[in-house]
Amino acid sequence: MSTAAPRGAAIWGTDCRRPGAGAASATLRPVPIRAALAYTARHPRAVSSAFAMDPTTASLPANPLPAPALRLTRLRFDCDALEPIHLPAYSGSAWRGLIGRSLRHSVCVTRQPTCDGCLLRSQCAYSTFFESPPASPETAARYSALPHPFVLEPGPPGRRTLEPGAPLSVGLTLIGPAGALTPYLIHALQRAGARGLGRQGGRFRLVAVQQETRLGSDQWQAIYRAETATLQPAATQLPAPGAAPDQVRLALHTPVRLKRQGRYLGPRDLDARALLGTLSTRIALLAELYGDGPPAFERAPLHAAIDRITLTPAQLHWVEWTRYSSRQGTRMQLGGVLGTLQLHGPGLTALWPLLTLGQWLHVGKATSFGLGGYRLQPAASPDP
Known part of the structure; x- marks a missing residue:
């Protein structure tokens, strides 16, 4: 299976590549996530141009975006x-x-x-x-x-x-x-x-x-x-995420499967938009389906924060995994990316609650098989 993918990222399934010369300017307005999901389905091209907006024109959240109340x-x-x-x-x-x-x-x-x-x-x-x-x-x-x-x-x-x-x-x-x-x-x-x-x-x-x-x-x-x-069931306490560091190491301990424009992302294709956009979408869906409703943050500050995070691969590699599906009667390829990467940038503060929560929710496809697991670790040293 090919793991290569076109450059650019997909958030909520839209094309987030930068527009070419002469592209019309876009204006981002705060829209609740539920409405954004519905609008994306009806108008993918319009959402594409809005998400392709230069990140310097969007306002970076001053405070961490609130994570949903999930039990x-x-x-x-x-x-x-x-x-x-x-x-x-x-x-x-x-x-x-x-x-x-x-x-x-x-x-x-x-x-x-x-x-x-x-x-x-x-x-x-x-x-x-x-x-x-x-x-x-x-x-x-x-x-x-x-x-x-x-x-x-x-x-x-x-x-x-x-x-x-x-x-x-x-x-x-x-x-x-x-x-x-x-x-x-x-x-x-x-x-x-x-x-x-x-x-x-x-x-x-x-x-x-x-x-x-x-x-x-x-x-x-x-x-x-x-x-x-x-x-005798006990109560599981969900601690506060604490203050965000300037940078953090993210260790992928089970294969992470992220898809963009119909193709799975390999180690060279993984970027902050693909990883963090997929994570935020997953958390929003889990909150809507099994929590108290979609998170209270808007899409504009979310994407402004993601655009201000840099993902630096450290030791990433592709691992292939084959399983047999008795329901479908066929073998399935479920490979993904393993290894470590580093995240840093001013957007890390806003996304820190979501990143912390995601350690227990995983990211990407096949999470019910255990894929997409990661842990946050202290960064080894400042980036040069």
Whole structure:
């Protein structure tokens, strides 16, 4: 699969290249994100010229743009291998498929082959996690696929074999109302252990479920233990993002798949507009679908901030990943960019809350497989 892409960036699917000589000047007016999404679908060329405006004419926000109020529940399911488990190079697909099948078998009462037209769809745990969520007509028309209310966090990459008794774990970040469905996931993981994981279906047992008490703290509290079979959910605190640094290192720890004008971006094509525009769109959609509505910031200051951030690649490379889709009956290429990059510029302050929140929401395509994961780290040294 080709990873090359034309220069320029796409934000909300529009052509954001600079206009050529003689292009008409554009004026940006603050428009709520919901209205901007609908207008983009109807008038892509008009939006293209507006977004191509010289960034020096847009006003840079003086304060950080507010991140939406999203309720996040970060869980870790701790298991023990009962048989040898042969894990693939990237286990995200294996975990997602196993959890999805086990959840469907656990909760589906109609036994229909698909969820289309099911009367129980709006009340079904499986449908909530794995089927397209309900959305406004404008949003549904604009996007061919809408984000699911969870992010998968599989174990470290690399082919390996776990012997009986070896520990293994998988993480899930549940978004909004999906957090209330934790008992269904616990039951599904218990059933999944009996089905087995990996190519040979090595069985495992669920031992405990941990919940992070403060997002990003790596402090976990056991909310479920198999020996007691009781669930005691905890509250996950979302800390304030703090002050933005002058520059920050962004470590991509699972492949990031960003698409522009029908082509996936490789390491040489990745820029601030592609990365941060995609991230802001994802957060806006998650807030609309699973939160209290779209974020309160306007598109003009958002794009003014993005235009004032410079992305400097440090060690970026393309990693190819192939998975088999049992639903489609075919192999799929799901490669993406891995490595580290550096962000700096005056726009970093405005986007800092979104960048911080994005660590738990991931960015780009296939986030429900665990792709698009990143962490913010202190910058090694000032840019020359």
